Amino acid sequence: MTAAQWLLILSWAGLTLYALLGGADFGGGFWDALAGGARRGLAQRRLIEHSVGPVWEANHVWLIFVIVMFWTCFPGVFASVASTLYIPLTLVALGIIARGAAFAFRKASTELWQLRLFGGGFALSSVLTPFFLGTVAGGVASGRVPYGLAKGDLVGSWWNPTSILAGVLAVGTTAYLAAAFLTADARRGGQIQLADAFRRRGLGTAVVTGIIALGGIFILRSDAPALYAGLTGRALPIVVLSALAGLGSMALLIARRYGLTRITAALAVAAVLWGWAIAQYPVMLPPHVTVSDAAATPAVLHATLATVIVGMVLLVPSLLWLFTLFQRTPQPAQPNNGPAVTP
Amino acid sequence: MGGLLATAATPADLMAARLQMAVSLGWHIVLACLGVGMPALAVFAEWRGHRTGDEAYVRLARRWAKAMGVLFAVGAVSGTILSFEMGVLWPGLMATYGQVLGLPFALEGFAFFIEAIFLGIYLYAWDRLPPRLHMLTGLPLCVAGVASAFFVVCANAWMNQPRGFDLVGGRVTRVRPWAAMFNPATPLQTIHMILAAFMVAGFGVAGVYAVGMLRGRRERYHRIGLLLPFTVAAITAPVQIVVGDSLARFLAHGQPAKLAAIEGLNHTGSHIGLSIGGLYIDGQMRYAIRIPDGLSLLVGYRPSTVVQGLDRVPVADRAPVNPVHLGFQAMVAIGTGLFLLGAWLGVAWWRRRDLPRSRWFLRLTAVSGVAAVIALETGWVTTEVGRQPWIVWQHQRTADAVNPAPGLWVGLVVVLAVYVVLTVAIGYVLNLLRTQQITAPQEGWAEVYPP
Ligand code: HDD
Ligand code: HEM
Ligand code: HEM
Numbered sequence: 001m002t003a004a005q006w007l008l009i010l011s012w013a014g015l016t017l018y019a020l021l022g023g024a025d026f027g028g029g030f031w032d033a034l035a036g037g038a039r040r041g042l043a044q045r046r047l048i049e050h051s052v053g054p055v056w057e058a059n060h061v062w063l064i065f066v067i068v069m070f071w072t073c074f075p076g077v078f079a080s081v082a083s084t085l086y087i088p089l090t091l092v093a094l095g096i097i098a099r100g101a102a103f104a105f106r107k108a109s110t111e112l113w114q115l116r117l118f119g120g121g122f123a124l125s126s127v128l129t130p131f132f133l134g135t136v137a138g139g140v141a142s143g144r145v146p147y148g149l150a151k152g153d154l155v156g157s158w159w160n161p162t163s164i165l166a167g168v169l170a171v172g173t174t175a176y177l178a179a180a181f182l183t184a185d186a187r188r189g190g191q192i193q194l195a196d197a198f199r200r201r202g203l204g205t206a207v208v209t210g211i212i213a214l215g216g217i218f219i220l221r222s223d224a225p226a227l228y229a230g231l232t233g234r235a236l237p238i239v240v241l242s243a244l245a246g247l248g249s250m251a252l253l254i255a256r257r258y259g260l261t262r263i264t265a266a267l268a269v270a271a272v273l274w275g276w277a278i279a280q281y282p283v284m285l286p287p288h289v290t291v292s293d294a295a296a297t298p299a300v301l302h303a304t305l306a307t308v309i310v311g312m313v314l315l316v317p318s319l320l321w322l323f324t325l326f327q328r329t330p331q332p333a334q335p336n337n338g339p340a341v342t343p
Numbered sequence: 344m345g346g347l348l349a350t351a352a353t354p355a356d357l358m359a360a361r362l363q364m365a366v367s368l369g370w371h372i373v374l375a376c377l378g379v380g381m382p383a384l385a386v387f388a389e390w391r392g393h394r395t396g397d398e399a400y401v402r403l404a405r406r407w408a409k410a411m412g413v414l415f416a417v418g419a420v421s422g423t424i425l426s427f428e429m430g431v432l433w434p435g436l437m438a439t440y441g442q443v444l445g446l447p448f449a450l451e452g453f454a455f456f457i458e459a460i461f462l463g464i465y466l467y468a469w470d471r472l473p474p475r476l477h478m479l480t481g482l483p484l485c486v487a488g489v490a491s492a493f494f495v496v497c498a499n500a501w502m503n504q505p506r507g508f509d510l511v512g513g514r515v516t517r518v519r520p521w522a523a524m525f526n527p528a529t530p531l532q533t534i535h536m537i538l539a540a541f542m543v544a545g546f547g548v549a550g551v552y553a554v555g556m557l558r559g560r561r562e563r564y565h566r567i568g569l570l571l572p573f574t575v576a577a578i579t580a581p582v583q584i585v586v587g588d589s590l591a592r593f594l595a596h597g598q599p600a601k602l603a604a605i606e607g608l609n610h611t612g613s614h615i616g617l618s619i620g621g622l623y624i625d626g627q628m629r630y631a632i633r634i635p636d637g638l639s640l641l642v643g644y645r646p647s648t649v650v651q652g653l654d655r656v657p658v659a660d661r662a663p664v665n666p667v668h669l670g671f672q673a674m675v676a677i678g679t680g681l682f683l684l685g686a687w688l689g690v691a692w693w694r695r696r697d698l699p700r701s702r703w704f705l706r707l708t709a710v711s712g713v714a715a716v717i718a719l720e721t722g723w724v725t726t727e728v729g730r731q732p733w734i735v736w737q738h739q740r741t742a743d744a745v746n747p748a749p750g751l752w753v754g755l756v757v758v759l760a761v762y763v764v765l766t767v768a769i770g771y772v773l774n775l776l777r778t779q780q781i782t783a784p785q786e787g788w789a790e791v792y793p794p
Contacts, residue, residue, distance in 0.1 A: 054467035057419055057459035065452045067426045071437050072445025079438035082430025083746045090754050093427040094761055097420040101765055104416030105772045108409070110779070149434050150748035296442035296518070303520040304449050311453035318460045318483075325468055 003305050004073065004295035010308055011069040012277055016270045018062035020177065023170075023269070025056045027178025029099065029126020030171070031201065032119060043194055045119070048178075051185045053107065054326045058319065060100070072304050074294045076147060077284050081136070084145045084152035088132040095129030098122075127171055134170030138163030141276055142224035143286040147294075161223040165216045172209035173269050179205055180249060180265040184258040188327075199253050202261070206250050230279025238278060242271030359752035360432040360745050365727070366755075367424055369720050370762050374418035376719065378458075379488040379537065380544020381411050382465075384572050386481035393474055399564040403571070405469075406776070407548070412466050413772055417765065419459065424758075432751070435744035436734055439515060443508050444498045446520040451494035458487035489537055496536045500528035503726070504597060505735050527597060531590045532726075538583045539719050545576025546681065547712030551777075553705045566698070573708065576715070577685025584678055588641070595642040598736065599651035601729035604662040605671045606638060607631075611652040615639045620672060623664040662731045670724035677718040684711060 028048040035041030035048075071078040082089060102121030109115055135158040139145055142162035145152045157163075179202035186195035220228040231239055249264035282290040295301060385407040392400035430437050461483040469477060501507075507523030508515050552568035594602040602608075606618055607628035615638040621631025636646040653661055684707050691699040698704065734741040745751075 054463040057416065058456065058463055060419065060423070061452070061456045061459050064423060064426055064455060067430075068445065068448045068452045071430065071441040072449055073442070075441030075445070076438050078430055078441060079434035082427070082437070083434035083748060086431040086746060086748055086751075086754070089427055089431050090757070093424045093431075094757065096423050097417075097761065097765070100416050100420035101768065104413045105768060108413050108772050108776055108779075114775075149438065150746055154748055154750075296445070297516065300442045300445065300518050300520050303446055307446065307449050307453070311450075311456075315453060315456050315460075318457060322460045322463055325464060325471065 003301035007073045014062050014066045016273050020266050021059035023174040024177040024181045025052050026126045026130045027174035028052045029123050030175040033123030073296050077294045080147050083150040084157050085136050088135050088158045091132045095125040098125035130170040130174045131167040134167035135163035138166030141227050147285045147289045161219045165219050176205040180261050202253050235275040235279040238271050238275040242268050356751040357745050359755040363755040363758050371421040376540040376543035377414050378418045379492050379540035382484040389478050399567050433744045434746050443518050443523045444501050447494040447497040447524050451491050454487045454490040457483050492537050493533045496533045497524045497529050500532040501526050503736050504528040505738050535586045538579050541579045542576045543715045545572040546715045549573035550709050550712035553708035557705050580682040580685045600656045603653045604664050604667040604729050607664045607668050608652040613647045613649045615650045662729050667725050667729040670721035673721040674718045677714045
């Protein structure tokens with residue numbers, strides 16, 4: 001394997017982690033939107049707040065990691081995608097800023113109207129951002145982003161059947177992941193009713209997303225024949241794996257095996273991303289720009305690879321600590337710093 | 344690979360892209376500076392609180408940590424916008440040189456990870472970890488903040504002193520990423536930036552408590568809230584002047600065209616005077632106070648030092664003089680003023696172990712944070728506008744880097760609107776925090792409302 005291939009795999013792994021972890025945080029916003037009135041939705045919103053709060057910034061950095069990896073290792077591809085798809089990417093950027101800011105502002109608020117305002121911003125942007133990210137993926141996957149600066153159709157490249165399908169699927173997937181993850185969080189916190197509520201939501205979104213994905217097969221066949229051929233050819237085993245994992249996690253949800261559901265739900269989503277990559281490999285952008293054509297010079301690739309490896313040594317233990325720290329049952333707060341003090 | 348050449352963007356779109364970049368960067372940098380400086384303040388206060396059991400320190404640490412939660416979140420997302428904009432607005436830069444300036448950004452990615460992870464731990468595990476361990480989790484936060492600033496300014500320094508690659512027929516080859524990252528401008532620019540971050544954070548936080556003291560709240564909490572950050576910033580200020588002076592001297596041979604624009608100097612020669620103030624009108628520096636031989640002395644310590652003027656630069660390659668000149672003047676004036684303000688406290692403390700008695704000290708401290716931000720922004724205007732018309736100094740023009748797609752000005756309008764709303768919202772939320780009861784940073788509305 002070449003350095004470029006390793007780096008592509010690492011970038012795709014980063015993208016997968018963003019889709020799973022960042023995606024679940026967006027899904028949290030989706031359920032926050034649908035939690036109902038201030039009083040009725042309080043318990044759900046509080047669960048979402050506690051699950052998302054400590055980790056969302058770390059989860060978000062995966063996106064930055066992917067962007068930076070692409071611009072360093074495959075600069076021409078990055079420039080082509082960013083210039084042709086600048087409209088949805090700008091919308092994604094605005095969604096990201098609205099989501100992060102509104103969530104942080106809500107945390108610092110206590111009045112109901114402030115919570116409503118910032119909560120609304122958080123919820124709305126949590127839905128729009130994955131949608132537009134999905135349209136970007138759809139545009140690239142359906143071969144609508146040619147190599148070169150702004151060489152593609154500025155609107156048609158992201159507003160087309162495949163893109164819209166991918167956008168809707170992205171929203172569905174984030175909602176589904178969040179429901180699956182929150183179910184386990186709720187049960188660990190001893191909130192059985194809440195766990196049941198998210199279990200129902202998880203099942204509901206799984207069915208809806210599954211139906212859309214099935215229907216999507218026909219869309220891809222007519223709209224993105226090359227992708228369709230790859231998905232039903234070389235990538236077929238992975239597509240099947242995704243479907244099985246999806247069905248499996250529904251069964252596990254029904255059986256209330258929430259811990260295992262997390263794994264199968266994540267597998268179902270990750271398999272879609274890797275299926276896409278395998279279906280398209282080695283072409284990165286049409287007409288025929290492949291991984292080796294697009295790769296940066298070897299010295300850059302080697303330096304980046306070394307950086308990533310050394311970085312992972314720092315990153316992985318820190319990340320594991322973060323997740324395990326907040327996955328433990330919350331202890332009754334043992335105030336170290338004295339009781340709350342008035343200003 | 345061919346096919347990456349841009350068709351030209353319209354001048355209006357180019358202008359819009361530059362403005363959008365400037366606004367997003369200028370906005371992000373303020374939060375970034377607080378992100379670099381505030382963790383150190385909070386961790387220090389927390390440590391003192393534990394050592395001495397002094398309640399004022401504990402309360403300050405919690406207050407600052409809570410504000411950090413808001414500021415970091417907004418800093419992180421505004422930084423993400425910047426990563427998008429590098430591609431969306433400047434694909435020509437990224438396509439050709441993305442691989443050359445990529446390494447510091449890749450390193451920065453890991454600094455961000457560490458920062459985001461330990462921020463989550465520091466804020467949300469306040470009462471979950473033993474106190475000593477909790478303080479230790481603040482340290483990676485401090486280191487990663489400084490590291491992010493270092494890495495990103497390495498990238499910017501490379502745009503000023505592009506190194507570490509060969510150009511063959513317009514294509515980049517033989518890239519040496521470490522040489523690109525550690526280019527001649529890197530050491531001074533990164534140090535100057537990191538010091539600026541501590542000045543902005545220090546004076547900024549101190550200013551908040553100065554306002555409180557002006558309103559008559561003079562108890563220990565406010566005094567320490569002023570003194571601790573102010574001391575950090577005041578110690579930094581003189582160092583910053585020394586570094587800034589070296590940076591200007593570096594420009595004399597590293598980017599002489601920029602120095603000529605900074606001074607509005609038309610003719611190359613020796614015995615060049617220093618222009619203070621003034622405006623560049625019709626190709627002449629007017630109304631400036633002149634210090635004879637000043638510039639020659641500053642650059643080479645001798646009146647006979649030759650300084651290069653704009654006459655050596657082709658007309659098409661000259662930066663606009665006024666923003667660069669005025670930006671520089673503002674930065675130096677404020678830098679000197681802040682140094683004097685710090686010295687005032689130093690003298691009063693040396694004499695009486697107390698703050699200066701004059702209310703003017705509090706008044707000036709109250710605005711010192713804003714002044715530091717203005718120095719920061721004008722410093723960046725000096726650097727960035729002074730680099731024009733190049734995006735990569737003497738290698739690529741800004742006009743050749745911009746996205747050729749039409750309609751970029753719409754993006755500018757939207758981004759401006761978003762940042763206005765965001766600025767108002769941040770001000771509002773920080774003010775909320777000021778008046779709220781002090782609680783541990785992980786507590787918010789979810790704890791306030793009964794289950
Ligand atoms: C609190 C902020 C602050 C203060 C008080 C100063 N500076 Fe500064 N300066 C910056 C913040 C800054 C900056 C915003 O951080 C810049 C922009 C790029 C950079 O690396 O630092 C900068 C750039 C910058 C440049 C341009 C460098 C280049 O283009 O490569 C010069 C020549 C100076 N500074 C010189 C000075 C001098 C002589 C000062 C003496 C008082 C001074 N600065 C105070
Ligand atoms: C955060 C502090 C910074 C501020 C306030 C700032 C300010 C500006 C300004 C005012 C411009 C417009 C110049 C003009 O068009 O006349 C600009 C352009 C630009 N800056 Fe910076 N800059 C900062 C840091 C950086 C850094 C760290 C980088 C890159 C690593 C960078 C990359 C760029 C790019 C790519 C452009 C557009 C091209 C150009 O106009 O030259 N900037 N910036
Ligand atoms: C001199 C200029 C800059 C400095 C000193 C700086 C520093 C920082 C710091 C300290 C942070 C941590 C978050 C915070 O404290 O609020 C941050 C966040 C960020 N910055 Fe900047 N930055 C600069 C310019 C840029 C530029 C030009 C880019 C991109 C092209 C960028 C991209 C980012 C990103 C993506 C984040 C978010 C990281 C996260 O999620 O935690 N920054 N920056």
